Amino acid sequence: MAVLLAPSLLAADHARFGEQAQAAVATGETWLHIDVMDGQFVPNLTFGAQVVRALRPVCPTAFFDVHLMVVEPERYIEAFVEAGAHAITVHIEATAHLQRTLAAIREAGCLAGVALNPATPPETLRYVLGDLDMVLVMTVNPGFGGQAFLPTAARKVPELAQLRVEAGAGFKISVDGSVNVKTAPGLAHDGADVLVAGSAIFNHPLGVAAGVAALREVLPV
Numbered sequence: 001m002a003v004l005l006a007p008s009l010l011a012a013d014h015a016r017f018g019e020q021a022q023a024a025v026a027t028g029e030t031w032l033h034i035d036v037m038d039g040q041f042v043p044n045l046t047f048g049a050q051v052v053r054a055l056r057p058v059c060p061t062a063f064f065d066v067h068l069m070v071v072e073p074e075r076y077i078e079a080f081v082e083a084g085a086h087a088i089t090v091h092i093e094a095t096a097h098l099q100r101t102l103a104a105i106r107e108a109g110c111l112a113g114v115a116l117n118p119a120t121p122p123e124t125l126r127y128v129l130g131d132l133d134m135v136l137v138m139t140v141n142p143g144f145g146g147q148a149f150l151p152t153a154a155r156k157v158p159e160l161a162q163l164r165v166e167a168g169a170g171f172k173i174s175v176d177g178s179v180n181v182k183t184a185p186g187l188a189h190d191g192a193d194v195l196v197a198g199s200a201i202f203n204h205p206l207g208v209a210a211g212v213a214a215l216r217e218v219l220p221v
């Protein structure tokens, strides 16, 4: 199956947020990755459900892939569901009761994702494999766009692909952090289903469409 690209709006021009989101969707990509940061789980602040709600009518057909980099993400599930999220990903390091949090996301009708910081091993997911729809492998420490790729963290991609086969599970493997024309082919080869890309798309010198096209060129069809 072709790899999905999820343009990450963190790297978009925030003064033209809606327009940039529309430009990403106009390339044919259906996912938009939305990074919510609380200044506590990660050392940076972005935006909350209000911004997601404002984007919903601007991009009515887009799949909103919300990545919560916040402590106690269970407190915000309802707000993001109401705002128009389709997938909600929480950090395993940020919630004390992961299974309950994932169940709440699914009950609300969204795909339930778990993000792993670079130092968090994938084995920790073994007992919630039946509760999740997506694993987000962070290949940078979350908090900022434009950081350097951590190859050791990317080793989790083939490990998760193997775990998925062994367990007969169907979760998607998504990768977030320094996805670009150099790193994307190896990640796709190793089993990634979704590649989140911020700088590579929104900071491409020729624009958003050129950023998407450059990535598409190095990925299998």
Ligand code: DX5
Residues within 6 Å of the ligand: 008, 009, 010, 011, 033, 035, 067, 140, 141, 142, 143, 144, 145, 146, 147, 176, 177, 178, 179, 196, 197, 198, 199, 200
């Ligand atoms: C980082 C965010 C990423 C970010 C990636 O904490 O989760 O989604 O946008 O940015 P790039 O693609 O520039 O590494």
Ligand code: ZN
Residues within 6 Å of the ligand: 008, 033, 034, 035, 067, 176, 196
């Ligand atoms: Zn993200």
